[in-house]
Amino acid sequence: RSKTQNPLPRKNPIPKIKPKKTNTNFKSLSLSSPPPSTAPSLGAQATTYTRLPPKEDFYFPSVNESDEIRLSESDVAKRASGNDPSEIEMLDTEEEEDEEEEKEEMNGSSGFQDETLDGEIVDYYSGDGSLDFDEEGEEEVYYYDSDGKLVNLSENEVDDSGLEVKEKGIPAVMRCFDRAKIYVKAGDGGNGVVAFRREKYVPLGGPSGGDGGRGGNVYLEVDGAMNSLLPFRNCVHYRAGRGAHGQGRMMCGRKGEDVVVKVAPGTVVREAGNDEVLLELLYPGQRALLLPGGRGGRGNASFKSGNNKVPKIAENGEEGTEMWLELELKLVADVGIVGAPNAGKSTLLSVISAAQPEIANYPFTTLLPNLGVVSFDYDSTMVVADLPGLLEGAHRGFGLGHEFLRHTERCSALVHVVDGSGQQPELEFDAVRLELEMFSPELAEKPFIVAYNKMDLPEAYENWPSFKEKLQGRGIKTFCMSAVKREGTHEVISTAYKLLQETKKSNEGLEGFQDGLDLNHVADMVQKQRSSSISEFEITRDSSCSTWYVTGAGLQRFVQMTNWRYIDSDKRFQHVLEACGVNRSLMKLGVKEGDTVIVGEMEMVWHDSAENSGTPNMKKRSTESIKWPQMK
Ligand SMILES: Nc1nc2c(ncn2[C@@H]2O[C@H](COP(=O)(O)OP(=O)(O)OP(=O)(O)O)[C@@H](O)[C@H]2O)c(=O)[nH]1
Numbered sequence: 001r002s003k004t005q006n007p008l009p010r011k012n013p014i015p016k017i018k019p020k021k022t023n024t025n026f027k028s029l030s031l032s033s034p035p036p037s038t039a040p041s042l043g044a045q046a047t048t049y050t051r052l053p054p055k056e057d058f059y060f061p062s063v064n065e066s067d068e069i070r071l072s073e074s075d076v077a078k079r080a081s082g083n084d085p086s087e088i089e090m091l092d093t094e095e096e097e098d099e100e101e102e103k104e105e106m107n108g109s110s111g112f113q114d115e116t117l118d119g120e121i122v123d124y125y126s127g128d129g130s131l132d133f134d135e136e137g138e139e140e141v142y143y144y145d146s147d148g149k150l151v152n153l154s155e156n157e158v159d160d161s162g163l164e165v166k167e168k169g170i171p172a173v174m175r176c177f178d179r180a181k182i183y184v185k186a187g188d189g190g191n192g193v194v195a196f197r198r199e200k201y202v203p204l205g206g207p208s209g210g211d212g213g214r215g216g217n218v219y220l221e222v223d224g225a226m227n228s229l230l231p232f233r234n235c236v237h238y239r240a241g242r243g244a245h246g247q248g249r250m251m252c253g254r255k256g257e258d259v260v261v262k263v264a265p266g267t268v269v270r271e272a273g274n275d276e277v278l279l280e281l282l283y284p285g286q287r288a289l290l291l292p293g294g295r296g297g298r299g300n301a302s303f304k305s306g307n308n309k310v311p312k313i314a315e316n317g318e319e320g321t322e323m324w325l326e327l328e329l330k331l332v333a334d335v336g337i338v339g340a341p342n343a344g345k346s347t348l349l350s351v352i353s354a355a356q357p358e359i360a361n362y363p364f365t366t367l368l369p370n371l372g373v374v375s376f377d378y379d380s381t382m383v384v385a386d387l388p389g390l391l392e393g394a395h396r397g398f399g400l401g402h403e404f405l406r407h408t409e410r411c412s413a414l415v416h417v418v419d420g421s422g423q424q425p426e427l428e429f430d431a432v433r434l435e436l437e438m439f440s441p442e443l444a445e446k447p448f449i450v451a452y453n454k455m456d457l458p459e460a461y462e463n464w465p466s467f468k469e470k471l472q473g474r475g476i477k478t479f480c481m482s483a484v485k486r487e488g489t490h491e492v493i494s495t496a497y498k499l500l501q502e503t504k505k506s507n508e509g510l511e512g513f514q515d516g517l518d519l520n521h522v523a524d525m526v527q528k529q530r531s532s533s534i535s536e537f538e539i540t541r542d543s544s545c546s547t548w549y550v551t552g553a554g555l556q557r558f559v560q561m562t563n564w565r566y567i568d569s570d571k572r573f574q575h576v577l578e579a580c581g582v583n584r585s586l587m588k589l590g591v592k593e594g595d596t597v598i599v600g601e602m603e604m605v606w607h608d609s610a611e612n613s614g615t616p617n618m619k620k621r622s623t624e625s626i627k628w629p630q631m632k
């Protein structure tokens with residue numbers, strides 16, 4: 001087998017690999033765990049908490065046996081000492097690259113290679129989209145530089161050091177697993193109407209225009225059955241219904257339909273482009289009122305007064321607030337299983353819970369995190385997450401692990417699985433620890449235990465005493481197990497459970513505080529903004545075109561709700577401008593005849609009235625002096 005840096009072109013378009021059956025002929029070991037017969041009962045009643053998306057929705061990477069991928073020095077050595085050298089797997093930062101190439105081949109698209117400079121350029125085209133690559137990512141260019149590092153030559157993707165691995169090329173199912181961007185809009189209020197009662201024997205029946213209905217609210221609700229944000233790939237826009245308009249005979253409009261956006265437990269909500277967290281939705285059933293619907297406009301019956309018994313005025317419904325939200329899912333697992341690729345993390349999860357993650361003898365079998373529920377008893381259960389493997393450089397974006405590392409931020413404890421059959425398990429352990437520390441120091445501070453796996457293999461068995469000695473010397477709790485044979489797993493998981501209980505106890509005070517969080521504070525904020533006084537405004541001037549801008553949330557809302565079709569609206573509008581001091585402020589600032597005044601969406605022209613100037617009756621003067629509204 002010859003080593004080659006560039007695996008393209010390939011003759012065999014469909015890469016195949018059969019997972020190797022574990023060799024169980026080695027002498028059985030007596031571990032300090034309960035006999036294997038008790039172990040299966042551990043996860044027997046457990047339920048799978050999280051299901052992966054349908055298989056056809058994403059692709060598992062596999063390796064073409066006819067090609068060999070360059071491995072880093074330690075990996076070559078490690079693999080060479082492994083079970084079967086004919087099944088050498090990739091374990092390097094070029095992993096992503098190879099995955100993508102193979103996907104291309106699966107799609108039947110042709111790839112070609114081009115040798116230039118001092119490295120190799122691989123240029124290929126995305127296929128028919130069945131694998132759902134980035135929409136704009138029609139063409140991507142990669143470059144292996146002389147050091148064997150992966151460099152992407154596509155636009156804007158390469159940073160100065162040339163080390164950054166881009167987002168493009170990651171299948172959409174992985175990108176969208178835990179991130180989504182959605183649009184929400186509360187319903188507009190219905191308009192009020194002008195109507196008068198006309199009935200036989202009821203002369204001058206009076207105003208009878210009903211109010212508009214309130215717009216629908218937008219709620220966010222935690223759905224315990226959801227385990228990813230993938231549904232938001234198909235549905236991005238959520239609009240609540242608008243309230244119905246009012247009608248004659250004092251009939252008010254129906255309120256708009258509410259919209260409930262269901263999210264997975266552990267979803268963090270931010271406004272797009274803003275780092276501040278609006279909401280954290282953790283527990284199934286939690287519901288937050290995000291955007292309240294717009295108020296219905298009042299009909300003329302509501303404007304009846306002693307002064308004006310026949311009001312010809314009605315309001316528009318208030319517009320519902322709209323917002324782009326960024327959702328981010330951080331899985332709510334109690335314990336996270338971390339470790340290098342192929343260490344046996346998924347095997348451990350499959351043994352301790354009823355989850356059935358994909359298990360195979362190659363790195364990056366697990367592309368998306370898996371959750372499983374471990375039940376010891378009726379009321380002692382814990383959720384365990386199996387995360388994609390971590391490579392050296394993961395915190396910088398190599399491999400897949402960093403994409404999902406933040407899911408461990410919510411875990412109270414970690415189980416670090418080490419592949420005992422590797423050549424230098426201590427080095428592997430240290431490398432993964434370092435990655436965790438580099439990703440987040442808080443993560444590294446979480447309590448953890450080490451599970452030394454594959455004890456049924458002779459090399460692991462031989463290395464175990466020295467590994468144990470070294471780690472225990474450093475004060476780290478270390479256990480050995482054979483996940484495949486279900487030996488030692490019980491001890492690992494019950495220790496993790498104890499660790500979890502201890503952490504929970506010390507965090508009890510904090511959690512209680514979080515439970516009491518008011519989830520409606522976003523709606524309260526919106527409401528507060530809406531009810532801001534109309535007398536709070538700012539006036540700015542664009543002297544180049546003699547335009548005055550009057551800005552203020554309350555005033556803008558008032559303009560939006562004014563229905564200019566009704567004559568009395570003009571009068572009321574002027575009255576309000578006078579009362580809240582806009583006219584006075586404008587005159588003080590030196591507004592001149594013919595200047596443009598913009599309030600919200602209204603554009604008007606200022607007219608001074610000479611004959612009335614100096615009249616103490618500000619209201620009357622104002623009414624006559626300004627020609628409202630003159631729409632442009
Ligand atoms: N001999 C032996 N093999 C094991 C043991 N545990 C896991 N394996 C094998 O190791 C290989 C990798 O196991 P996985 O559980 O897929 O490993 P993983 O850590 O989830 O790997 P990624 O998801 O790719 O990061 C599989 O072929 C397993 O059968 C063990 O205790 N003994």
Ligand SMILES: [Mg+2]
Nearest residue numbers: 345346365366
């Ligand atoms: Mg796995």
